[in-house]
Amino acid sequence: MELIRAQDLSVDERLQGVDLSLAAGEVLGIIGPNGSGKSTLLNCLAGVQRYRGQVLIGGQHSQRLSANERARQVALLPQASQSAWALNVANIVTLGRLPWGDEDADKIHHAMHQAGVWQWHDRRIDQLSGGEQTRVWLARVLAGEPRVLIADEPVASLDLYYQRHILELLRTYAGEGRGVLVSIHDLALATRYCDRLCLMHQGRLYRSGTPQEVLTPEHLAEVFQVEVHVDFSVQPPIIQPR
Numbered sequence: 001m002e003l004i005r006a007q008d009l010s011v012d013e014r015l016q017g018v019d020l021s022l023a024a025g026e027v028l029g030i031i032g033p034n035g036s037g038k039s040t041l042l043n044c045l046a047g048v049q050r051y052r053g054q055v056l057i058g059g060q061h062s063q064r065l066s067a068n069e070r071a072r073q074v075a076l077l078p079q080a081s082q083s084a085w086a087l088n089v090a091n092i093v094t095l096g097r098l099p100w101g102d103e104d105a106d107k108i109h110h111a112m113h114q115a116g117v118w119q120w121h122d123r124r125i126d127q128l129s130g131g132e133q134t135r136v137w138l139a140r141v142l143a144g145e146p147r148v149l150i151a152d153e154p155v156a157s158l159d160l161y162y163q164r165h166i167l168e169l170l171r172t173y174a175g176e177g178r179g180v181l182v183s184i185h186d187l188a189l190a191t192r193y194c195d196r197l198c199l200m201h202q203g204r205l206y207r208s209g210t211p212q213e214v215l216t217p218e219h220l221a222e223v224f225q226v227e228v229h230v231d232f233s234v235q236p237p238i239i240q241p242r
């Protein structure tokens with residue numbers, strides 16, 4: 001079942017004619033160099049960036065959905081989240097229930113445990129480290145149980161344990177009839193946790209497909225301008241700059 005589809009998405013010079021779709025059960029990785037359009041693309045899909053083209057959510061034009069309906073279907077974990085107020089962790093995670101108009105304690109607790117932030121429930125967000133804050137914002141998104149979870153570089157600031165923990169969590173999340181779109185710089189992690197990859201290059205979707213189809217030395221040299229050693233014959237695959 002298709003959860004979300006982008007058709008001919010464009011934003012000024014930043015994004016040009018991108019088509020993609022995400023099916024239930026899938027983790028779709030968005031990769032590419034700095035400035036290649038990953039965040040712009042994810043922001044369009046999440047409805048926080050104006051665009052030309054179409055976004056279909058569950059087969060319906062996203063603009064025809066109410067803000068609440070859209071928020072129940074699609075939620076974004078932005079690259080950098082900040083709270084204007086020094087809210088505590090439990091308050092922030094509770095905000096994830098806004099689209100549903102409730103404060104379902106079970107769902108809020110579950111999300112806090114999933115993201116490993118329960119122990120800080122009464123701490124102020126601004127008194128946590130950057131990586132700890134990222135996990136709190138993820139818990140907020142999880143509490144809303146969106147069908148499409150969009151995460152913009154969720155593991156960039158996380159230690160090795162939590163990189164793995166969060167990507168496994170996103171994998172499991174997608175396994176429950178939902179889908180995940182995640183931008184990620186670490187190509188080895190992308191290979192391990194994503195079903196398909198979209199490789200962005202200068203605002204365009206350069207290639208999409210399985211990690212093996214997309215991560216060829218030729219594609220990577222063209223897009224990243226570096227020679228990369230790629231070997232999918234070993235487990236885990238090797239993807240390393242030469």
Ligand SMILES: Nc1ncnc2c1ncn2[C@@H]1O[C@H](COP(=O)(O)OP(=O)(O)OP(=O)(O)O)[C@@H](O)[C@H]1O
Nearest residue numbers: 013014032033034035036037038039040041079200
């Ligand atoms: N608000 C903005 N107004 C105009 N141009 C912008 C804006 N935000 C980003 N850009 C430009 O759009 C292009 C794509 O940026 P985007 O943030 O989507 O890249 P990215 O692939 O997510 O990069 P990174 O890996 O560094 O996070 C870049 O050239 C950037 O300078």
